Amino acid sequence: MSAAEGWVLGYLLNSVWQVPVIFVAGRLAARMARRSGPELEHRVWVIALLLQVALPACRFRPGGLFNEIVGLILRGSVGTGGEVRVVVDSGVTSGLGMAWLSKEVLAVAAVAYGCSVLYFAARLGWRMGRTWQMERQAKAVMLAGDAMQRWERCGRFFGCASARVAESEVIGGPVTVGVRSDVMLVPPGFLENIAEEDLDVVMAHEFAHMRRRDFVKNLTYQVLSLPVAYHPALWLTRARVAESREMVCDAMAAEAVAGSERYARSLLRLASLLVKGAPDKTLHAIGIFDANSFERRVMRLSEGGVEMRGVRRVGTAAACGMVGLVTCASALGLRMEVPAPATAAVAQDAGSARLTIPAQKMDAVYKRPPVYPAQAREKKDTLNGPVVLDVIVDEEGVPSDVRVRKGLRSDYDESALAAVKEWRWTPYLVNGRHVTVNTTVTVNYFLGK
Structure with missing residues (x-):
């Protein structure tokens, strides 16, 4: 077994149990952050996703840091000026994990894992190809009259004046795409058949996605998460990232249309579009129907509670950070290796x-x-x-x-x-x-x- 195979198997072995542990910790932290607003909750889930990718690759030992701290204390207790450095080279390995398996079995596991990463990478690439093809084939829409005024007003409010509108037959509801320039795609006839009040909501929500650069962020998260794309716990985390992201955009859009109650009513009317045509899951796109969590989103908008501010918000963020630190320290302390x-x-x-x-x-x-x-x-x-x-x-x-x-x-x-x-x-x-x-x-x- 080569060093590369050993590293891959070590990453796989640790990701199997570390990814669900981080999801549970993320869920606890997100529940604590809920009263502080959707933005903090969304950040918690994004950090959880990044930790699920990065932590299995980390070989830092908290126990080693503890020993160094103890050593500093002990050296300070016997007088000043003396320093003893203990050198045992830079790497560590625990000898735990899959040492009881044969080299052939470990090699097969490494190849299978590599194939799974290639599969998810190919699937993401295919979805991106379909999305870019859809964007190229979409027909530009020239807004006029009242619709043009609403579009320009939203663009100024969110600072996205260069955004465009186009129609595509591939989608069942409005979505946002674009890396360099933002485009809101809608189904044919959507703009003519939608009520003016609901059109304001759709525009505001999609402009919120543009303002946050959610299309690029979502693509980045999916590329980074490819090493653990096989894990069901990562799928749950990505669903929470999408759900909390939609809630952030809901809050931004509700502010743009002057009221969460009006926004919530329009959101419920727009939900009927899901019956007529659900979003195409083979596309990589961001839209108002993306998270499929209307019930919780409407409840969140209807609660009307006062979000925590000031010291309480800082304390909540600190508590979430402590949950993350304890989880990381525990995961690193229990890390297993695949010995050569x-x-x-x-x-x-x-x-x-x-x-x-x-x-x-x-x-x-x-x-x-x-x-x-x-x-x-x-x-x-x-x-x-x-x-x-x-x-x-x-x-x-x-x-x-x-x-x-x-x-x-x-x-x-x-x-x-x-x-x-x-x-x-x-x-x-x-x-x-x-x-x-x-x-x-x-x-x-x-x-x-």
Whole structure:
């Protein structure tokens, strides 16, 4: 198994359980943010979607940061000026996950995952191709009279004066498309058959999408989420992103047409268009019917409650952020890795059957920081340099033997030995079994000026 396959399988393994965990946390944070308005709720869901994509790829260990903080505290408690740096290379791997599976099974899983990503990428590309073809084939509409005045008024209100209108036979309701320039597409005859009051609502809603650049944002989210597009929990998150986005546009459009009650009534009348022709789900487009959540949207508009402002809003945002931090820390702390096969990742010890594992392949779950020798610091008889230790880690992750391979001086060597003897590692797995391994730890002593 190559390093690329190992990374892909590690991403897949962690995304299987991290994506639903983030969805649950996002749902909790979104519920907390609901009283603060649809904008904050929408941001919560967007952040949740981005975390679902990024977190499975992160290999940062919160425990390592905790150990560094503890080390700083301990070093500060024994005096100033002394600093000990522990070097175990940059990478870590837990040895957990799919080590019990054969290389062939892991290779098949990697290929299957790659095929799924290619499938969702091809489907997105096909939808975008259909959308751009629809935009090119749409017939431009020249508004006149009262309709033109309403369009210009909306354009000035939302700052989108360059937007255009066109008709397309492909769609069942108004949608917005366009990357460089915004276009509102409507079905043939839509503008002639719709009431003036409802036309204001449609224009305001689509201009809100244009103002927010929702077409480009939605395309970006879908491209970024391709690595976890296979996961049902991501589908739920994307549905919440679309739903909250529509609520944001509803609030903006209601302000443009002077009242949420009027807007809600028009929204209910426009819902009948869904019966005549539902939106084409094979297109990548943004419209007033996009989220299919009319009931909740109308209820939200009809509530008429006062949104939280000021300190309460800041407190709510901080609470949502805390939920996100706890979720990320937990997911990273429980991260699993797919270890490379023993033949590629380790070397055989010449004197025994024990495996020698490079430091970057070992995951130290606890590190007691070495203490700079007090006598050396007091006498100012200090040395800077490394102490290299050979460590035998048993099946439980406990160092059974620690010896100095390259020393600095006896007091420095004893300090390094005393600290590393209390370290603990995640037991190393080979073919599903915990094994005793050899590894190396380098402790760098440095006395600050």
